[in-house]
Amino acid sequence: MSCDTRPAHRLHRTGLMVLSLLLPSLPAHASSQLALDKGCYTCHGKPPRKNAPTFAELASRYAKHRGNTSAENALVEKLRQGSFLGHIDAHERLSQEDARRLVRWIIDGAH
Ligand code: HEC
Numbered sequence: 001m002s003c004d005t006r007p008a009h010r011l012h013r014t015g016l017m018v019l020s021l022l023l024p025s026l027p028a029h030a031s032s033q034l035a036l037d038k039g040c041y042t043c044h045g046k047p048p049r050k051n052a053p054t055f056a057e058l059a060s061r062y063a064k065h066r067g068n069t070s071a072e073n074a075l076v077e078k079l080r081q082g083s084f085l086g087h088i089d090a091h092e093r094l095s096q097e098d099a100r101r102l103v104r105w106i107i108d109g110a111h
Pocket of ligand 1: 035038039040041042043044049050051052053058075078079082083086088090091094102103106
C-alpha cells in the first residue's frame with residue numbers, strides 16, 4: 001500500500017532539495033525586504049539618520065570584499081558585535097544568518 005505514495009514522496013523531497021540548493025542565491029530583493037523588516041532603513045535610508053551611512057555608501061565600501069569569505073565573516077561579526085561607543089540594537093539583535101544575508105546583500109550592491 002505505502003508503495004503507492006513513494007514516487008510522489010520522492011519527488012517532493014527532490015523538490016525540497018532543489019529549493020534548499022537555490023536558497024543561497026535568492027534574488028537580492030529578498031534581502032532588501034529583510035533589511036526593511038529589520039528596520040535598517042530607519043537609519044540607513046534616504047536621508048540617513050545622524051551619522052549612519054546609506055546602504056549605497058556601505059555597498060561601495062564593501063564591494064572590494066566580494067568573494068572573500070574571511071572578510072565577509074569579519075563584517076558579519078563586526079556588525080553583530082556593535083561598536084564600542086554606539087549601541088545599535090538593530091545590529092546586535094541580528095542572528096548570524098540574517099547578518100550574513102544582509103552583509104552579502106550589501107557586498108553585492110544593496111539593490
Ligand atoms: C538606530 C539606527 C540604525 C539602525 C536601525 C541600523 N543601523 Fe546600521 N549603522 C548605524 C550607524 C550610526 C552606523 C555607523 C556607525 C557604526 O558603524 O557603528 C551603522 C553602520 C552599519 C554598517 C557598517 C558597519 C561597518 O563599520 O562596517 C552596516 C553594515 C550596517 N550598519 C548595517 C545595518 C543593517 C543591516 C541594519 C538592519 C538590521 C542596520 N544597520 C540598522 C545605525 C543604524
